[in-house]
Amino acid sequence: MLDLSAVLAARDRVAETARHTPLDYSHTISAMTGTDVHLKLETFQRTGAFKIRGATNRIATLPEAERAAGVITASAGNHAQGVALAATRMGVDAKVVMPENAPISKVKATRSYGAEVVLEGVDYAAAAEYAHELEAEEDRYYLHAFDDEMVMAGQGTIGLEIIEDLPSVETVVVPIGGGGLISGVATALKGKDPDVRVIGVQAEGASSVARSLKKGERIELDAVDTIADGIATRTVGEKTFEVIQERVDEVVTVSDDEIAVALTTLLERGKTLVEGAGAVPLAALMFETFDYDDDETIVPALCGGNIDMNTLTTVIVRGLAETGRYLRFRTILEDRPGALEELVSIISETGANIYAIQHDRTSRDVAMNDAEVELDVETRGPDHVDELVAALEAAGYEVDVLV
Numbered sequence: 448m449l450d451l452s453a454v455l456a457a458r459d460r461v462a463e464t465a466r467h468t469p470l471d472y473s474h475t476i477s478a479m480t481g482t483d484v485h486l487k488l489e490t491f492q493r494t495g496a497f498k499i500r501g502a503t504n505r506i507a508t509l510p511e512a513e514r515a516a517g518v519i520t521a522s523a524g525n526h527a528q529g530v531a532l533a534a535t536r537m538g539v540d541a542k543v544v545m546p547e548n549a550p551i552s553k554v555k556a557t558r559s560y561g562a563e564v565v566l567e568g569v570d571y572a573a574a575a576e577y578a579h580e581l582e583a584e585e586d587r588y589y590l591h592a593f594d595d596e597m598v599m600a601g602q603g604t605i606g607l608e609i610i611e612d613l614p615s616v617e618t619v620v621v622p623i624g625g626g627g628l629i630s631g632v633a634t635a636l637k638g639k640d641p642d643v644r645v646i647g648v649q650a651e652g653a654s655s656v657a658r659s660l661k662k663g664e665r666i667e668l669d670a671v672d673t674i675a676d677g678i679a680t681r682t683v684g685e686k687t688f689e690v691i692q693e694r695v696d697e698v699v700t701v702s703d704d705e706i707a708v709a710l711t712t713l714l715e716r717g718k719t720l721v722e723g724a725g726a727v728p729l730a731a732l733m734f735e736t737f738d739y740d741d742d743e744t745i746v747p748a749l750c751g752g753n754i755d756m757n758t759l760t761t762v763i764v765r766g767l768a769e770t771g772r773y774l775r776f777r778t779i780l781e782d783r784p785g786a787l788e789e790l791v792s793i794i795s796e797t798g799a800n801i802y803a804i805q806h807d808r809t810s811r812d813v814a815m816n817d818a819e820v821e822l823d824v825e826t827r828g829p830d831h832v833d834e835l836v837a838a839l840e841a842a843g844y845e846v847d848v849l850v
Contacts, residue, residue: 449596449690451638454603454631457504461601462807464503464536468492468605470612470746475716480732483829485613489605489751490721494560496677497602498522498529498592501627504601505590506533514539519587521545521575523676524553525724525751526592530563544578546570550676551754556659570671593627594684598842603631609746610639614814618644618739620728620747623656624678624699633694647691647698648731650675650723654684654700656691674703674762677724677751699736706730711766713749722754723762739833768850771829774799775821775850776840782808782818790820790841794841795837799826821849 476484489497506518517540520530534541541562543615545554546569558564566583568574571592582589591598605628610616619636621629633645649657652673657666659682667682669750683691691698701709706723709730713719727748735816739745754762765794767773780786794801802823810819826832839846 448693449603449634449686451634453596453600454635454638457500457597457600458604458607460507461500461503461604461736464493465500466492467602467608469646470609473717476729476732478714481741482732482739483742484732485616485744485746486717486719487605487609487746487748488719490719490725490749491569494525494528494532494556495753496525496529497605497628498525499532500529500604501595501598501601501631502526502533502590505595505597506539508597509588513588517541517585517587518590519544519578519582519585520590520592521571521578522592523571523679524549524667525555525677525753527553527557527564528753531557531560531589535561542581542585544568544581546574550753550758552755555755556753558658565735570681571679577660590681591684593625594686595627596686599627599631599634599687599690601631602628604633605748606632606635607639609748610636610643613744613746615644615744616746617743618646618745620646620731620745622647622675622678622724622727622750623647623649623683623691623749624653624680624724626656626683626691628748629695630687630690632728632748634690634716637694644696646731646737647695648727648736649698649700650678650706650727651700653679653681655681656688657698657700659683659688660692660698673706673723674758675706675723675727677722677753678727693705697737699731701727701730701734701736704765705734707762707766708769709733710762711770714763716731719749720752720754721749722751725749725751725759764850771832772823772826773850774826774835774848775833776836777819777821777847777849778844779813780818780820782816786818787820790844793838794822794824794835797831797838798827799831799835
């Protein structure tokens with residue numbers, strides 16, 4: 448099993464490529480949670496995510512013959528970029544298979560770092576299956592995204608940085624996809640200080656580790672569904688699962704709505720942009736999915752910031768809606784002059800601001816003399832939303848809340 452010495456050795460190999468990222472005290476999150484929160488900003492890493500660490504360590508330890516043959520891997524995005532840049536810096540040819548629905552920003556970035564990109568499969572598992580076919584056909588070395596001790600050791604250098612920068616740390620919260628990051632981080636932390644608590648977090652729609660731990664053996668999900676595409680894996684690795692069982696204190700899950708709130712909070716209050724996978728540790732802390740003490744020193748590991756702009760738009764709307772700052776609703780009006788103006792007047796009187804209106808007189812779902820109206824409205828909070836809906840219903844409108 449992976450040990451501390453492997454992580455310590457990895458630090459020297461990745462030092463020239465991977466940045467030592469900041470550990471930033473957050474007044475805002477500390478006040479919100481009643482704890483002492485320091486954010487590990489791996490969003491500032493080269494390629495925008497931690498994956499460069501593991502990829503660099505793995506390629507650096509390959510025999511010369513395998514490096515000469517080139518590497519191939521599968522990834523939803525961040526590992527792809529890490530492998531691409533690490534391989535380019537070491538003069539190794541790289542090919543990456545990414546799911547067909549991978550964020551376009553991550554596809555473009557991977558190509559820009561020098562790798563050949565092949566789009567294949569509906570998710571990471573399908574992409575990995577095709578990558579293994581190419582591995583055999585082209586005699587390349589398959590560089591696994593997480594189930595490889597050298598990859599795990601490289602990721603574990605984050606844990607070394609955390610405990611050396613903040614020796615008083617009590618709990619570190621880490622996202623889990625396939626388990627490579629948390630395996631390395633837990634190994635580093637427990638090797639340095641066995642009393643440090645390690646909490647793993649998964650998205651509810653990709654909770655293979657949480658379910659595997661309950662069953663006592665690895666399981667594979669039929670499908671995954673989450674905005675946190677960076678951790679959307681159907682199963683945990685064999686090697687990583689052993690480390691998680693041994694060294695991770697607890698694994699919890701968070702919903703996509705909770706992830707969206709955490710992401711928008713970081714963006715608005717912390718001026719920090721993360722992707723869905725990067726927000727899950729903070730979501731777990733903010734929504735108290737694990738127990739912690741007042742003033743406990745906690746480090747959420749914000750593992751990546753490579754979010755697609757289209758996805759970001761959707762996530763921001765969901766985050767604002769979840770906190771009562773945005774409301775999308777549908778209602779029915781009489782199809783007559785002035786009807787829309789009357790509706791808008793009620794909204795205006797409550798102090799809400801209309802962002803968009805869609806007026807449809809031809810919808811088959813309404814009577815011939817009616818019109819369907821969908822509105823996006825900016826609001827001040829949950830109480831304001833309740834006030835607005837109550838005012839509309841008091842005026843005789845049926846309000847169908849969409850977001």
